Amino acid sequence: MSEAVPDVESAWVRRDGALAGLRVLDLTRILSGPFASMVLADLGADVIKVEDTRGGDDTRRWGPPFQGDDAAYFHSVNRNKRSLAVDLKSEVGLDLVRRLALSADVVLENFRPGTAARLGLGWLQLSALNPRLVYGSVSGFGHTGPESGRAGYDAIAQAMSGVMGITGPADGEPVRFGVASADLGAGMWVTIGVLAALRSRDVTGQGQHVDVALLDGQMSWLTYAAQNFFATGERPRRYGSAHPNIVPYQSFPTAEGEIMVAVGNDSLWRRFAPVVGLGDLVDDPRFATNPDRVSRRDELLPLVSAAFLTRPSTEWARLLEDAGVPAGPVYEVPEALAQEQVVAREMVLDLPHTQLGPVRTLGSPLKLSGTPTALRHASPTYGEHTRDLLAAMGLADERIDALVAEGVVRG
Numbered sequence: 206m207s208e209a210v211p212d213v214e215s216a217w218v219r220r221d222g223a224l225a226g227l228r229v230l231d232l233t234r235i236l237s238g239p240f241a242s243m244v245l246a247d248l249g250a251d252v253i254k255v256e257d258t259r260g261g262d263d264t265r266r267w268g269p270p271f272q273g274d275d276a277a278y279f280h281s282v283n284r285n286k287r288s289l290a291v292d293l294k295s296e297v298g299l300d301l302v303r304r305l306a307l308s309a310d311v312v313l314e315n316f317r318p319g320t321a322a323r324l325g326l327g328w329l330q331l332s333a334l335n336p337r338l339v340y341g342s343v344s345g346f347g348h349t350g351p352e353s354g355r356a357g358y359d360a361i362a363q364a365m366s367g368v369m370g371i372t373g374p375a376d377g378e379p380v381r382f383g384v385a386s387a388d389l390g391a392g393m394w395v396t397i398g399v400l401a402a403l404r405s406r407d408v409t410g411q412g413q414h415v416d417v418a419l420l421d422g423q424m425s426w427l428t429y430a431a432q433n434f435f436a437t438g439e440r441p442r443r444y445g446s447a448h449p450n451i452v453p454y455q456s457f458p459t460a461e462g463e464i465m466v467a468v469g470n471d472s473l474w475r476r477f478a479p480v481v482g483l484g485d486l487v488d489d490p491r492f493a494t495n496p497d498r499v500s501r502r503d504e505l506l507p508l509v510s511a512a513f514l515t516r517p518s519t520e521w522a523r524l525l526e527d528a529g530v531p532a533g534p535v536y537e538v539p540e541a542l543a544q545e546q547v548v549a550r551e552m553v554l555d556l557p558h559t560q561l562g563p564v565r566t567l568g569s570p571l572k573l574s575g576t577p578t579a580l581r582h583a584s585p586t587y588g589e590h591t592r593d594l595l596a597a598m599g600l601a602d603e604r605i606d607a608l609v610a611e612g613v614v615r616g
Contacts, residue, residue: 217287217590222249223576227403230302230309231255231286232326234262236359236385237343237419238315239282240392245311245399246285247569247578253309253594254286254585255302257293258615261587273561275584280564283584284556289595290588290615298613299325304598306331306338311399315343318353328414338412339402341395347418357419362387366423367441371430374445390422452498453477453509456535461517463535466525471495477530481512481521558583591616 219225227250231242239254239262246252256262262283268276289305292298303325306312312331314321321327321342328340342348345357363369363381373380398415406412424431430441433449446465447455456465468477471494478487492498492505513521518534525532536544542553552570555563564583571578591614595605608614 217285217582217585218251219249219285219579219581221576222247222579223573225249225576227251227310228308229253229311229313230305232302232312232314232316232321233343234315235264235388236282237388237391238313238395239264240389241341241343241396241399242286242313243282243284244392244396244569244571247571247580249576249579250311252286253305253590254283254288255293255305256288256290256587258290258298258588258612259292261288261290265587272564273558274586280566280584284566285579285581286585287590287594288585288588289591291591292613293324293326295613297608297611301595301598301614302326303331303334305594307335309335309338310403311339311341313341313343313395313399315357317356318342318344318348332412332414336411337406339399339406339415340412341399341402341415341417343391343395343417343419345419347421348414348416359385359387359419362391362419362423366420367427367430368423371427371441371443373443375443375447377443379443386426387419387423390426391417391419394422394425447502450499451495452502452505455506457510457513459513459516459518459521462519464513464518464521464525465533465535467531469531473530474498476528477525480524480528480530481509482515483508483512554580556580556583559586559589588615 224245227245229242229245229250229252231238231252231254233239233242234256242252242254254262260266262279264279265275267278270277272280291301293302306326314326322330328342332338332340344353345362346352346355360381363386364379366387368386369379369381372382395415395417398417402413402415429450433439434441441449445455451469453466453468456463466477468474474492474495475487478484486492486505486508490497491501498505522532522534541547547553550568550572552568553565554568555565558564561583566580566583568580569578592605595608595614595616596602605614605616609616
């Protein structure tokens with residue numbers, strides 16, 4: 206272990222968070238599972254990230270860019286975790302992981318359905334050893350159904366869920382969301398499921414299996430788009446930044462940049478129109494109510510667009526905010542990260558890393574008044590905590606040295 210973090214327990218394991226005292230054995234990799242385990246770690250759980258001995262989590266190599274030995278992608282979702290590098294194709298390595306599962310509250314995995322069971326680490330196998338275990342699975346299509354055995358990829362889930370079909374310009378092609386929404390959504394859903402299962406365990410004493418599919422998670426996000434279809438039978442369209450049920454509710458080019466406005470009701474419309482120089486339209490029967498404006502969007506939007514071209518986005522944002530109309534400039538990533546409000550909410554932080562020193566990363570959006578989240582350490586180096594974890598399991602230094610020499614573990 207590096208001398209930069211001399212006390213593993215104090216640096217990596219939190220004792221006062223909402224989930225302090227819970228141990229999560231994290232068998233996941235890439236994005237959906239690591240995102241879920243990161244949320245649990247931020248809330249105080251002790252997350253042990255299990256990585257293989259043939260390179261670890263694939264995303265360590267998903268660069269450039271790199272920060273130290275690992276890709277920036279890896280750093281984005283692996284803070285606050287401890288890394289154990291072990292060969293899951295070795296019976297000795299598998300036995301070590303099973304022993305950890307005996308003391309775990311939660312196991313997370315995102316293998317293709319059936320893979321964990323073939324390794325001897327499936328839900329039925331581990332719950333037989335630890336009946337209180339909550340076991341969370343993330344896969345592309347879930348553990349039931351005719352396509353459950355298919356490999357899961359974010360882009361495929363976005364495409365097959367209908368989400369891509371309603372995303373993009375009205376006269377253009379379907380567009381994938383700018384980040385991996387299916388992976389991140391599934392990570393959020395499995396986190397919710399795990400927390401619910403832990404609450405149930407408090408009552409019943411029994412763990413359970415939480416089965417989350419990327420496709421299901423994206424389907425659930427269709428919400429009003431699906432309900433509009435159920436109600437009318439009409440195929441949902443792409444509207445770019447616009448809203449199918451509210452007008453005006455979209456971004457507009459300005460004299461400098463773009464601005465997003467959300468005129469969500471008729472009261473806001475009566476405030477909005479005079480600010481942009483369209484006060485004569487407030488009582489125009491063509492646009493008086495939101496249903497009127499939706500049905501005549503092609504008449505109204507060119508007028509609004511022309512009005513916005515007369516001032517820069519920052520000026521429009523101030524004028525509309527002063528009038529009580531929701532609006533904001535459309536920022537790119539650097540500008541978004543630099544916002545005063547974002548900094549004040551601690552959504553950008555520097556975390557210590559064993560080799561790199563301070564590493565800048567995103568903060569947690571969870572703001573709990575009594576047991577706040579704590580971002581304690583950036584992502585672990587590959588196998589950084591292998592020796593400490595094995596020693597805590599009772600293995601002597603000589604035995605650990607032998608396991609390293611045999612390639613069963615890396616540390």
